[in-house]
Amino acid sequence: MTGRDKGADIAPLGPSPIIILVRPQLAENIGSVARAMGNGGLFHLRLVAPRDGWPQQRAWRSASGADRILEEAEVFETVDEAIADLHHVMATCPRPRHIIKSVMTARGGACELHSIINRGLKAGILFGPERSGLDNEDMARADSWIRYPLNPDFMSLNLSQAVMIMAYEWWMQNEMTPIKTFVTNETHVATKGELENFMAHLIRELDKSGFLRNEQKKPGMVRNLRHFFQRGEVTEQELRTLHGVVAELAKMGQSS
Amino acid sequence: MTGRDKGADIAPLGPSPIIILVRPQLAENIGSVARAMGNGGLFHLRLVAPRDGWPQQRAWRSASGADRILEEAEVFETVDEAIADLHHVMATCPRPRHIIKSVMTARGGACELHSIINRGLKAGILFGPERSGLDNEDMARADSWIRYPLNPDFMSLNLSQAVMIMAYEWWMQNEMTPIKTFVTNETHVATKGELENFMAHLIRELDKSGFLRNEQKKPGMVRNLRHFFQRGEVTEQELRTLHGVVAELAKMGQSS
Numbered sequence: 001m002t003g004r005d006k007g008a009d010i011a012p013l014g015p016s017p018i019i020i021l022v023r024p025q026l027a028e029n030i031g032s033v034a035r036a037m038g039n040g041g042l043f044h045l046r047l048v049a050p051r052d053g054w055p056q057q058r059a060w061r062s063a064s065g066a067d068r069i070l071e072e073a074e075v076f077e078t079v080d081e082a083i084a085d086l087h088h089v090m091a092t093c094p095r096p097r098h099i100i101k102s103v104m105t106a107r108g109g110a111c112e113l114h115s116i117i118n119r120g121l122k123a124g125i126l127f128g129p130e131r132s133g134l135d136n137e138d139m140a141r142a143d144s145w146i147r148y149p150l151n152p153d154f155m156s157l158n159l160s161q162a163v164m165i166m167a168y169e170w171w172m173q174n175e176m177t178p179i180k181t182f183v184t185n186e187t188h189v190a191t192k193g194e195l196e197n198f199m200a201h202l203i204r205e206l207d208k209s210g211f212l213r214n215e216q217k218k219p220g221m222v223r224n225l226r227h228f229f230q231r232g233e234v235t236e237q238e239l240r241t242l243h244g245v246v247a248e249l250a251k252m253g254q255s256s
Numbered sequence: 257m258t259g260r261d262k263g264a265d266i267a268p269l270g271p272s273p274i275i276i277l278v279r280p281q282l283a284e285n286i287g288s289v290a291r292a293m294g295n296g297g298l299f300h301l302r303l304v305a306p307r308d309g310w311p312q313q314r315a316w317r318s319a320s321g322a323d324r325i326l327e328e329a330e331v332f333e334t335v336d337e338a339i340a341d342l343h344h345v346m347a348t349c350p351r352p353r354h355i356i357k358s359v360m361t362a363r364g365g366a367c368e369l370h371s372i373i374n375r376g377l378k379a380g381i382l383f384g385p386e387r388s389g390l391d392n393e394d395m396a397r398a399d400s401w402i403r404y405p406l407n408p409d410f411m412s413l414n415l416s417q418a419v420m421i422m423a424y425e426w427w428m429q430n431e432m433t434p435i436k437t438f439v440t441n442e443t444h445v446a447t448k449g450e451l452e453n454f455m456a457h458l459i460r461e462l463d464k465s466g467f468l469r470n471e472q473k474k475p476g477m478v479r480n481l482r483h484f485f486q487r488g489e490v491t492e493q494e495l496r497t498l499h500g501v502v503a504e505l506a507k508m509g510q511s512s
Contacts, residue, residue: 036417038410064412098441100491107428108435149431150424154294156320161292164417165424168406172363175405179364185354235356 016170017090017113018044018124019163020082022138025051025130031062031070032160033127038066040167045073046124048082079126079138087121091134091142092162094155102144109146110169125166130159187237198239198246199226205250272426273346273369274300274380275419276338278394281307281386287318287326288416289383294322296423301329302380304338335382335394343377347390347398348418350411358400365402366425381422386415443493454495454502455482461506 019037024030024047034045047054054075063070076082083089090109104112109125116123126142128134139145148165150157157165182189203212203222212218275293280286280303290301303310310331319326332338339345346365360368365381372379382398384390395401404421406413413421438445446454459468459478468474 032414035412035414039406039413039417041407064414066410100440100443100494101438102436102488103439104436105431105433111435148424149433150295150427151297154322156291157295158288158291158320158416160414161295161417161420164420168404168421168424171406175361177361177405179367180358180360182357183359184356187356232358238356 015117015120015122016042016044017117018046018086018122019166020046020048020079020124020126021050021159022048022079022082022126022134023051023129024159027052027056027058028062029130029159030056030073031059031064031066033163034059034063034066034069034073036160036164036167037069039164040169040171042167042170043069043072045069046082047073047075048079049077050075051129079141083124083126083141085122086124088116088123089126089142090123090144090146091126091139092128092166093139093145093147094133094157099139101139101142104144104146106146106148106165106169107172109144110166110173112144113170114173127159127162182233184235187235189233190236190239194236194239195229195234198242199229201243202246205246208250209253271373271376271378272298272300273373274302274342274378275422276302276304276335276380276382277306277415278304278335278338278382278390279307279385280415283308283312283314284318285386285415286312286329287315287320287322289419290315290319290322290325290329292416292420292423293325295420296425296427298423298426299325299328301325302338303329303331304335305333306331307385335397339380339382339397341378342380344372344379345382345398346379347382347395347401348384348422349395349401349403350389350413355395357395357398360400360402362402362404362421362425363428365400366422366429368400369426370429383415383418438489440491443491445489446492446495450492450495451485451490454498455485457499458502461502464506465509 019033019042021030021033024033027050030045030047030050037043037045050056054073055070059070060067074082090104090113093103113123113125125146126134126138128138146166148157148162199222202225206212212221275289275298277286277289280289283306286301286303286306293299293301306312310329311326315326316323330338346360346369349359369379369381381402382390382394384394402422404413404418455478458481462468468477
């Protein structure tokens with residue numbers, strides 16, 4: 001991750017599934033959807049019969065720079081037209097319905113989408129209108145459904161949040177960032193020798209100050225200090241600062 | 257997942273991390289954050305110096321029923337006050353900074369938060385103001401940072417989307433839903449015997465119709481039909497419908 005942030009310039013990283021908004025109501029939501037798509041590396045947007053027509057300036061205002069996705073959005077009158085050139089269609093389905101169908105989590109869906117796209121096929125995901133969701137005819141056009149595992153007591157999901165979760169899972173499938181790293185920038189994690197060097201300095205000064213005068217308790221006290229200083233990784237740069245802190249405090253002690 | 261949807265009634269499912277919005281600007285965003293929290297099973301919201309004061313009616317309008325989270329939100333003047341009773345603090349950090357710190361993905365952070373909470377400790381996650389993000393003093397209060405792996409060319413993430421991803425990953429850590437299932441409702445996946453029974457019916461009628469009259473090609477044609485009907489799981493109910501379709505078409509063929 002490079003931290004670049006040039007929304008106006010976002011471009012497809014390769015083939016990706018098409019996000020199809022069916023009868024979306026609010027242009028603001030279409031813009032927020034485009035922003036979420038850009039975040040997760042999805043670039044192809046189709047709109048089926050947007051309620052207030054298209055284009056709508058309000059969409060650009062809420063897209064925060066994901067303009068290219070909106071400019072290249074394709075508009076269709078029906079779901080059938082919007083999916084005619086696709087090989088595989090998934091539909092988001094917030095509630096269980098009494099129909100026989102494969103149902104996947106967002107993670108499972110993202111995994112399958114990568115596999116479909118990697119075979120050179122075109123895939124799309126249907127998202128329904130804000131209030132009502134997809135109707136039964138729309139749902140019957142899908143090969144499989146995606147239902148997010150979320151709090152069953154509060155499933156009401158904003159349209160752009162629903163797209164965000166899919167886009168995030170799409171991105172995560174190819175993400176190699178380790179789940180935990182330690183950023184040290186110009187310095188490095190201290191070696192045990194560097195740490196020992198600091199511990200020796202600290203103990204020497206504590207000895208001088210009389211803090212470790214109880215010879216019987218001294219080994220345990222030193223061990224406790226070691227446990228503290230070894231708890232997390234410490235960098236060479238931080239050890240230099242700590243050397244300075246010890247030296248400074250020791251000097252102050254001498255002059256008082 | 258039960259499909260219940262009673263936002264007014266959402267209640268904590270157990271201890272969970274506290275979402276801390278630092279100097280949030282727009283009340284609408286605070287409401288959207290509450291909604292995203294409810295979706296992912298997070299219930300504790302703290303606000304540090306909200307720009308327009310608190311409470312704000314506009315927050316309730318965008319919360320879509322996550323009212324209880326807003327009603328129980330606690331307001332503080334400083335980050336230090338907001339985190340004083342916590343044992344562990346994470347901070348979301350959209351861009352790399354030149355500081356020595358543990359950095360986790362959203363998934364890694366959610367995993368660690370479960371482990372911290374399960375030890376009976378209190379944890380919180382800091383989210384910065386919409387435009388500027390957390391400042392350096394805020395970031396220095398955190399034990400570790402969370403940086404989402406997302407499209408590096410378009411990292412601009414809406415505040416409630418950022419909370420949504422954390423809430424989603426928090427929920428997913430304990431989620432047992434298989435990534436792919438096949439919903440059959442009242443019927444069941446057909447046994448091979450039931451499928452064979454249908455194939456026999458189909459072949460019998462095709463034989464009568466003359467479709468399989470080329471004895472040399474017949475075994476291959478039958479195998480191809482078998483491959484098609486076995487591609488996905490088929491249910492007993494669907495086989496009954498297909499029996500009906502075959503019988504009806506055969507009857508039509510006889511009468512013509």
